Amino acid sequence: MDINEAIALALKEQKSGNLIMAESIYRKILEIQPDNVNALHFLGLIYFVNKDFDSAIEYISKSLNIEPAYPEALLNMGLVLMAKGHFDEALYYLRKSFQFNPECAETLKNIGAILQVQGNYDEAIINYKKALEINPELSDIYKNVAYLFRDKGMLNEAIIFFKKALEYYPGIADIHNNLGLALNDIGEIDEAIGYLRNAIKINPGNPEFYNNLGVILRGKGLFDEAIGCFTQALMLNNRFLEAYNNIAVSLREKGHIEEAIYFLRKALDINPDFASAHWNLALIFLLTGNYSEGWKEYKWFWKLKDTNNFNFSKPLWDGFNIDGKTLLVYAEQGYGDTIQFIRYIPFITEAGAEVILLCQEELKELFSNLRNLKQVITFGENLPHFDFYCSILMLPAIFQTTIENIPANVPYIFTEQSLINEWRKRLNNNNSTFKIGLVWSSGHRNSTLQFRSSSLESFSMLSSIKGVEFYSLQKGISNEEVINFYQKMKIHDFTNNIFNFNDTAALIMNLDLIISVDTSVAHLAGALGKPVWVLLPSVPDWRWMLNREDSPWYPSMRLFRQTKHGDWDTVIKNVRDAILDFIQIKS
CATH class of the missing domain: 3.40.50.2000 (Glycogen Phosphorylase B;)
Incomplete structure (x- = not known):
């Protein structure tokens, strides 16, 4: 048997899973011909399959030292380095491989995968799409691209790729789930509900799916159905904080205030630092006129994960003596919140401070008419000197607002x-x-x-x-x-x-x-x-x-x-x- 026949036999054994026999043949070949690039390369692949990455690198490197333009060996070296988490080195070998074999969709797919892990989403998408142009049947790419578009907020594009992925993987519940969430975010509520129900049908033991469906049903005003979903989620996982929070919000929307408080308390028994539960307690206390407790919980707003936390270089003001100082008050949330709470500015100036207001562009001209403000600036402008800062949303709590002492003298806003x-x-x-x-x-x-x-x-x-x-x-x-x-x-x-x-x-x-x-x-x-x-x-x-x-x-x-x-x-x-x-x- 000549060398080529031996290589062919070893490959046959390797592909059939008989790795011990294949390895034995490769070693015999290397005894006769130590610089046989194929034997070195394929022996490296056996080590790769066995997760002996260092030995895999050793043998594939030997093959590349002999034949640097060996695209398959370059590709596999890249895959081994990927498995070790050495992504920059892996990219080098994959790109070298693609130079010598520009029609290899598999190489582009793996380049895309590394770029995705590194957070270079745009380049990852470009490489994935090129791979699909070469081979549209690389089905797992459709999933990867869908998740990338979702993470970039490009929901319409994500939906296209999720639906394409489902043509290949109709039984993967997570694709149905994420497609449903994306459809909900663009307002296609009924279609979203259908995909979430599919996810639950495929995997009825996943509490996340029930929770997600419940959120969508609540958004449609179907509170009882939503509560049923959150209840099922909690039956599957009785420590599911988001489900406790969501069932409480649904109960509040139905006007069942005490029940809502009960579920929020349950969430806080599990995790006393669960910001969403504290925040919703604040909203309920304020809704029911319990301002003293409401403002205590309101501070958790700034610990919510979706909150913009402004990192000013100066200290936060929380009500201490500010006489002779300059305070930057910044707006957040909606225009209505800013308009409602701008009434507190005179209290600050009465305490001896000057106030700079940082607000939305659409409000700047209106608030420039207020005589208690030293300066009005908008987001994106250079900040002038100030000593302390606070959110405009903090002011009712700082001034210990109750129903009885709300500063309600109107008008407090004027136009020319x-x-x-x-x-x-x-x-x-x-x-x-x-x-x-x-x-x-x-x-x-x-x-x-x-x-x-x-x-x-x-x-x-x-x-x-x-x-x-x-x-x-x-x-x-x-x-x-x-x-x-x-x-x-x-x-x-x-x-x-x-x-x-x-x-x-x-x-x-x-x-x-x-x-x-x-x-x-x-x-x-x-x-x-x-x-x-x-x-x-x-x-x-x-x-x-x-x-x-x-x-x-x-x-x-x-x-x-x-x-x-x-x-x-x-x-x-x-x-x-x-x-x-x-x-x-x-x-």
Whole structure:
């Protein structure tokens, strides 16, 4: 038997799994021909399979010393180094291999895998896609690319690759799960639910799948079904913190406050530092008017994993003597939060400090009208000198706010009279008509925040009221349904002339009444001291509390609440009757 025949026999044994026989043949070949590159290479592969990586490297290196342009040996050297975690060295050998064999999809796939591990997602995707162009049947690449696109936030692309992966792996529950989550994030709720149910059908013992399905069902307002999913997750894992938290949120949305607190306490019994449970306790305490306990828990907001933690170089201010110092107050969360809590700035200046406000660009011009601020800057601008900093969200707790001592003197926000006059001319104001500004959408599509939005159909009930003119205060939403709604309601739309909240404030000052769902416009109207009616879901955001028609935060505000989840029609009917009474009183 000549050398080539011996190599062929050894390879046959190797491929059939008879590694001992194959190794014996290779060693006999090397006794006769010590520089046989194939025997050295394939013997190295046997060591690789047996996880003796150092010996694998030794023999493959010997083959490459003899034949440096051996693409298969370069590829396998790269794979061995990958297995050892030596990724930079592995990349070197894989790229060398590809130079000599540019049609090898397997090499590109492994280059992509290393780049993915190293966090170089863009380059990883490029290499994966090139590999698929050469060999579209490299099925595991579809999974890898899907996860990369998901991690980059490119959900539509991720969905395409997840669905392609399912053509090859229909029985992998994790692909169904992640596809469902991606679909939910782009608003394809019903399709998402289908894939999560598939994941559970394939693997009914995974509590994560029940939890994920429950979150999606809750976002659709199916609270009982969601609670059932979270309950099942807890039956599978009675220490599943997120499931305790999620069942509590669902119970809160149903108005079952004490039960919600029970599940949050259960989570904290398991992990006293579970920030999400503390945060949701804060929201419940504040919702029910227990401000003293609420502010204690509120501090956990800054420990939530999705919270932006600003790392300023100066010390954090938490209420100590600040006389003669300069404090940087920075805004976070939404515009409404900033508008609501800007009322606390005078308390800081009364304590002897100067205040620099760091806020959203859209609020800068409006807040520049406030005399208690030394300077207003926006995110991205260079920071001036300051001594201490704090979040604007900390101020109610720092000043020990209770229901009884909320600083509610309005207006506490102002806009220039010249701008108000400019908007009066734009509106061509007719003082004989009653002018109402409308906001019907919170702008949120997913999560429970979407329940703040009313349907246009419900708002259309107001079209029968005589002697009023409606003005849109709704920014950023325009489609055929909205256009038809504007025509039916004969709504005046000047929102293209609104460039920031200062413009919105000037427009509001020219109106008689603002009717809004829970949005920043409602806060702005209240801060300006204008009559504002806020339409609320059955269980609202904490600041509107429960079972009251007024707001201790805004004296000019009236609250209209759902009596059952999703029933906006009854709310709008009550608003319509109240408008008629309001007009009669005004006239």
